Amino acid sequence: MPKRGVIVPRASLGHMTNTQRISKAAKLTIAGAGVVAVLGAGAAAASASTQLSATTTTSATSVSTSAVNATTAAITYRQAVSIAKKRVPDARVTDVEREWEHGYRVWKVELKKRYAEYRVYISVKTGKIVKFSQKHDD
Numbered sequence: 001m002p003k004r005g006v007i008v009p010r011a012s013l014g015h016m017t018n019t020q021r022i023s024k025a026a027k028l029t030i031a032g033a034g035v036v037a038v039l040g041a042g043a044a045a046a047s048a049s050t051q052l053s054a055t056t057t058t059s060a061t062s063v064s065t066s067a068v069n070a071t072t073a074a075i076t077y078r079q080a081v082s083i084a085k086k087r088v089p090d091a092r093v094t095d096v097e098r099e100w101e102h103g104y105r106v107w108k109v110e111l112k113k114r115y116a117e118y119r120v121y122i123s124v125k126t127g128k129i130v131k132f133s134q135k136h137d138d
Helices: 018-056 059-070 077-087
Strands: 092-101 106-112 116-123 129-136
Touching: 018 077, 077 092, 077 106, 077 129, 106 129
Parallel strands: none
Antiparallel strands: 092 106, 106 116, 116 129
16 A cells, blocks of 8 residues: 555556446457458468468369369350250250259250250259250151
8 A cells, every 4th residue: 555645546556447447348358359350361361371282282183173173163154055065066056054963063055956856964063964955846
């Protein structure tokens, strides 16, 4: 305890005013938020650098394959049409739709060639033909 007659601020005795408590709580909250932000940015940077180093150390063919698999890249509209036209050469595309077929996401490409209609179902994920049908117009 201080000597008699000496004026000592209450804060130095371990007593805090409400304003000081609020100020201290605000500082701790801001500091905590800063720590969370730094840790989050550090984790994101570490993740990005790990992915970058993994792709730079592999060969060009495996990079393109891993990039497709990592992002679960889908077959585009144009790629689906190209795959279907390879299956049915010289046919014209009449309709293209994206739909579900037996639990799988597919592109349904309808083509017409002379007196026949074709439906080619192409997996959105892999680009493989999962179903093919041909119907003759008589």
